[in-house]
Amino acid sequence: MSTEAKITKTEARKPRGLADRGPADIAATEAMMRVIREVYSRYGFDALETPFLEYTDALGKFLPDQDRPNAGVFSLKDDDEQWMSLRYDLTAPLARYCAENWQNLPKPFRSYRAGWVFRNEKPGPGRFRQFMQFDADTVGAGSVAADAEICMMAADTLEALGIPRGAYVIKVNNRKVLDGVMEAIGIGGEENAARRLIVLRAIDKLDKFDWVEVGKLLGPGRLDESGDFTKGAGLNDAQIAQLRAGLAPLAEQVEASTEAGRQGLAELNEMAALFSAAGYGPDRIKIDPSVVRGLEYYTGPVYEAELLFEVKDEAGRPVRFGSVGGGGRYDGLVSRFLDEPVPATGFSIGVSRLLAALQALGKVSTTPEPGPVLVLAMDRDVAGMSAYQRIVKDLRDAGIRAELYLGSAGMKAQMKYADRRGSKVAIIQGSNEREAGEVQIKDLVLGATLNQTKDREEYLAKQAQAQFAVKVEDVVGAVKKVLARHG
Template structure:
């Protein structure tokens, strides 16, 4: 009988592994973001990774393709379930189930991975982390203004100054009113227009014009159907997109949009909401990093009013070394109808989400000198009869709050040092039997980072083998203090 073939070691399309440096970098950013959410009075919530497909809102079951856009399967009861597409639809389901026991308004934050079964590309993956905050149960524009301020505060917490980011705000009702005035009053058609405009940053103005009309064929040959607007309607949408291009304040944008919507009641309501947000932020002279931008429409169907995106204002380099704007790293808005789907009751809601992996990619591209994660202190094994002594050193280092490990392999001393280098260890602790039998006991503490820098200056092989410039002998009782001094120095 033939042996079964070995599986091929490979990743599914659109997924990536995260090494230690990436995981630690992500955790640091998430900690800073969540601390800001807590400071603004939000509480944590966790919902499962899997929801019933019809609960996800954007991807209701379809007879031909019930799992389009999401990773879905049929459960034992033949019900369709799917990995969550975002963290907002699960929140709506949670509120619908527990509303009687929740305070009003209900304010929560959540972080975790989400999954989208979409075409992957550079910087676009099928699994990524989000940090969300939401307020459910308040229709006040104060919630929307606070969301803009909180997005800016969270980006500041991860190290972005006010001149390095901006929060761009618009209102869905404005474009809805403009489209209604031009004869486009069908909701699905309006959503097609919104999703076309949402691609402006990625595809450009000409491509959006094609999507508003007959459709577009991209360089790979993929065809995207258009919204089938006529030339006059396309021109009106493009005028809407351009409404903020010459404005210098939020009030200027509001005035330009008010002229476009005319007397349409929905459009006027959107203009009034933007005016309220401007006023609640302190007027157009306050928080200049919050700007009104008609090109922000957000592609998800559930937004009903103000929408916002946070974008980085500095240039980064693409994979070919060309300068480019990184674009949006966060987004959100008001979604007053999402809980209504479950309960039939009107429940206003507003929130936003920071795409952590995308944010980190942008920060990484800005820093040419990215620091790798610092590994644990490695206690080497020179004498296998003294394992208890080496373990005692590890225990002391850990008790002092230092990351430490005892080398558990069987390799030679030189290979142990190479192991410590691969682990990005800042320090290797070295002690032979004679040193441990001395009175008092002594150990060797080797600064591996300083040693690596010193080795770059040495050209002679014998000098390299005998160099001890980054190594010091310390009493066993002073081991923790010596290691901490080196680790604290490397951490800086």
């Protein structure tokens, strides 16, 4: 390893906040998404996919915590000098798709899509710059029955995944209620739009911060541990108190003091009636005035899927698992492009968050696929390799996962490789066996327990089962028998 050689080598590394995924993670995610797709399909939603790159202006700027232009997204210029961005969610591209194809779509348009999205943000533990979302949306339906249906679908999905009733709740609120409260404390109107957004995002942090810290964000601003200062909404103490009262359950006087507030309450009541009629009690879906959602584009009902069971945080303290998805009504997003109003509502699951929850509950198998039957490469000449290749082919033709060792290492390393791969069977044919038309079959599972056997008779019997010779033409049958021993 000379220094000279090292200098010329490229370093093998990933950009920050990006991850590789192995077979167990991929299989578990696939299994989970299959269940979600089944539920969504039963609800009448169809699959749709949009590309990873969109024109930046078509995506719009709807990310929270986005202070600089283009911050939060990965952007690059196309040949014709137009800015493109990697999609940061699946809602903005859907709005572009619906607007582009509106004349030809069945209306309402019901679709679901799973896909990777990208955020150009500071990565952290469990916080990636590429992650997967699974969305379902109804576009072209103004009735809150559409919102109610998606909440019920979210509940059904969590139960279909094995999360027991009582371990989750879908919390529902309505932006108009909050708009009413904000109007009541004097920050209504176009001129206060930026301030209202700060208020929304502050309240959205109530799952992480207490009212003291959120109060700072609502008031003069907040200095975090790292020394970063976040500008506050500039509300005074009386306004903050009234806002807090408006977020409390049954604060209907405050909420109903404006037209927006009254409308929001009426819509919540209608949704509650639909939930109740369909048999979804407050143990599954409940109205909760504390839900706000941090995104600017919501215009009516907002909802959040929360898991109630506890897990340990990094410090070993028990904490609620928390949100695994959410959504709401975004009536303005499609009509950004069109000359007609297009009401819409949708729900987004954080795929890796939900998978982590299922793993915490033991509802996802993390057992990798069984390793292949390994045919060892004893003689590496063409005759030897041809013979091994034929054995492997026979096994595969019989539907058995099998592989010929293709590296250059010796027998000991090959057995170690079988172990690494989780192989249950190894097949060995030296030149003597080849001449006799035979192979040795090794039961690696049984073989691993041999030295725990004390009794000599039993040892010999087991040993005979753990390695034995068969004719080449009987390999498939013999391997099947050994595999059957171990389920």
